[in-house]
């Protein structure tokens with residue numbers, strides 16, 4: 221890949237008089253001029269190389285953004301992604317007063333910011349901070365989505381893994397009934413389907429962890445996720461009152 225940038229640079233330098241032909245037995249009086257031309261060529265070429273390297277880094281970063289969401293994300297991946305996506309939502313605020321999703325985006329931003337502060341800059345590997353960071357990412361994405369699409373509320377997230385794209389349909393999940401899922405999860409054959417679930421570092425499904433995320437289902441219950449998260453934070457971090465949600469231990473849904 222680096223050759224793609226290097227070749228144009230070489231072509232550029234070779235095309236500059238006095239650089240490519242400096243070895244063609246120049247007359248002594250021409251040596252100083254050739255050196256000067258070489259310095260000029262480098263001065264002109266270096267910014268071009270830096271620009272190309274910057275474009276390459278940007279392309280690499282965009283590729284990394286398109287990678288599928290991991291089923292068992294590392295705490296470092298979650299912390300970096302949460303910080304990045306919350307900053308992107310912050311940059312879109314305050315919303316236009318007439319923006320349909322302005323209120324939701326503002327609530328989502330407040331909930332995500334408070335969650336991020338609760339977790340801190342260096343979370344340990346336990347389940348609660350990990351799921352809180354998933355919540356930060358989800359809330360930030362939902363805030364950006366409603367502003368970008370001009371909608372009052374976001375679509376529900378994928379219950380299998382809230383880091384997936386938003387839900388497009390429902391799928392039966394074990395004894396839990398039909399739940400909103402993204403297109404990939406809706407169409408995955410059973411053997412692949414069980415590998416897609418978001419799990420904690422100790423291999424439990426996210427919905428097996430008691431707390432605010434189990435009780436809210438990351439907003440898949442149809443309620444307002446930012447409000448539920450803010451209420452949970454105001455009550456000291458405990459779970460929002462549940463509606464018959466049970467943890468599921470074991471190998472799969």
Ligand SMILES: [Zn+2]
Nearest residue numbers: 378384402405
């Ligand atoms: Zn999914």
